[in-house]
Amino acid sequence: MRFLRRGLLLGLVLTLFAMQLSISTLAQQSGTPAAGIPAASEEPLGGRLGGSLASFEALYGPPDFTGDGLIRYDAVTLNGNPTILVVYFDASEVVTRLALVYAARPTNMPDTAGIQAASATVAPTDGACEATAVSTGFGNEVYPCHSAALESVFTADRLITLGVTQGDPGDYSVAVDPLPDAYFELIVQPGTDGASLAPAPVPGAPTAAATPTLAEQYPPLTDPAALMDGDIPLQEGLSFTGDILTLQVAEFGMQYHLGADESLGASSLFQVEVPAQGSADAAVLFVGYNGDASILAIGDTVTVYGVNAGTQCFDNARGDEICQPLIAADMVEQQAS
Numbered sequence: 001m002r003f004l005r006r007g008l009l010l011g012l013v014l015t016l017f018a019m020q021l022s023i024s025t026l027a028q029q030s031g032t033p034a035a036g037i038p039a040a041s042e043e044p045l046g047g048r049l050g051g052s053l054a055s056f057e058a059l060y061g062p063p064d065f066t067g068d069g070l071i072r073y074d075a076v077t078l079n080g081n082p083t084i085l086v087v088y089f090d091a092s093e094v095v096t097r098l099a100l101v102y103a104a105r106p107t108n109m110p111d112t113a114g115i116q117a118a119s120a121t122v123a124p125t126d127g128a129c130e131a132t133a134v135s136t137g138f139g140n141e142v143y144p145c146h147s148a149a150l151e152s153v154f155t156a157d158r159l160i161t162l163g164v165t166q167g168d169p170g171d172y173s174v175a176v177d178p179l180p181d182a183y184f185e186l187i188v189q190p191g192t193d194g195a196s197l198a199p200a201p202v203p204g205a206p207t208a209a210a211t212p213t214l215a216e217q218y219p220p221l222t223d224p225a226a227l228m229d230g231d232i233p234l235q236e237g238l239s240f241t242g243d244i245l246t247l248q249v250a251e252f253g254m255q256y257h258l259g260a261d262e263s264l265g266a267s268s269l270f271q272v273e274v275p276a277q278g279s280a281d282a283a284v285l286f287v288g289y290n291g292d293a294s295i296l297a298i299g300d301t302v303t304v305y306g307v308n309a310g311t312q313c314f315d316n317a318r319g320d321e322i323c324q325p326l327i328a329a330d331m332v333e334q335q336a337s
Contacts, residue, residue, distance in 0.1 A: 044125040044149040049172060049188050053093040060085070078121040081106045085122070094153065096162060097189040098122045105177075105184040107217075107305075107330045116143065119174040119186050124149045129174060136192060137165070139178025144192045146170050154190040164191030215239075218305040218330075224274045224283030227325035232308050238327070241303045241335065242274035245284060249293050258288045259310050264328055268293035271324070272304060286312040289329040301335040 045051035047059035053071070057063070063071035073085040084101040100118060108114050116129055123129075124147035133141045151170035159167055167173075167190065175187040218239035226232050247270040250256060255265040266288030275282045287304055296302065306329035313323040 048122050048124050049098055050150045050153040051095050053089045056087050079118045100186040102184045115176055119188055123188055138173055138175040141176040143174040145172050159191055167191030222277045224276055234308050236308045239305045240274045242272040244298050244300045245271040245273050247298050258312050259326055264288050264309050266290055284324055286324040286326045287329050289332055303333040304329050305331040
């Protein structure tokens with residue numbers, strides 16, 4: 001069996017009419033995935049590295065914790081993940097470092113694309129990072145980046161003041177889990193090397209929980225009808241196994257936008273017939289997925305791990321409106337035939 005995971009896609013305008021589905025598509029900016037928070041400032045540093053402390057509070061609201069030179073938000077959603085966000089700032093209240101902290105490594109950060117999608121939510125909007133990680137004083141997996149907007153903020157003198165030993169004005173880095181603690185962290189900070197990492201980026205946070213198993217994150221769905229009955233909350237994790245009835249894959253760099261508010265962007269969509277345990281009944285669930293669906297085919301048996309994303313409605317060939325439960329898939333496991 002093989003796991004397919006989410007990938008980072010560019011969003012372009014697309015309208016397709018296969019299956020008699022009328023699914024509208026919307027443009028999405030490249031390199032700056034939308035977070036589940038209020039819309040970010042139009043300034044390249046607003047609510048991001050190098051921006052003002054006030055811009056973070058305007059974006060995220062009052063912090064859950066305030067300490068010496070830092071504030072902390074305990075439950076923001078960045079790139080689809082519940083995140084502890086730690087914001088470090090200097091005497092002039094310029095944000096000098098950020099930590100994105102998780103009790104366990106999120107499933108949509110298995111590789112470079114996932115890491116850079118997550119860090120882009122707090123990096124300068126004009127930032128660009130190397131695709132290959134290096135090993136530096138920041139950690140064993142560090143991505144060097146650069147932002148023109150940061151050049152006037154993190155000047156050569158400013159980098160020296162911050163204790164950064166390598167890097168030019170405008171340089172910053174994303175360090176992947178560099179600290180020896182129970183958390184999984186992404187650290188975004190100036191320079192390409194240095195010694196300014198804090199020994200504990202989550203002061204006062206609860207003790208990290210043990211890494212949950214796949215079954216704990218995505219409990220098996222025993223009664224598919226519970227989704228339509230509203231018995232399963234939105235964003236609740238679940239898993240199910242069934243056969244693919246229909247399948248559509250968008251062209252490279254394009255997405256479908258699904259759901260009642262068209263907020264779920266997906267590069268592929270398919271319907272899965274799922275039997276109810278202990279019954280001859282079955283339900284059809286609509287799945288939106290951003291992973292590699294090129295090896296999937298109609299008739300394949302798959303196990304889907306994802307969250308309840310509401311409903312997807314469309315008109316069938318007779319013009320009748322059909323609504324099915326919509327699942328935002330994090331992983332799709334193809335079962336052996």
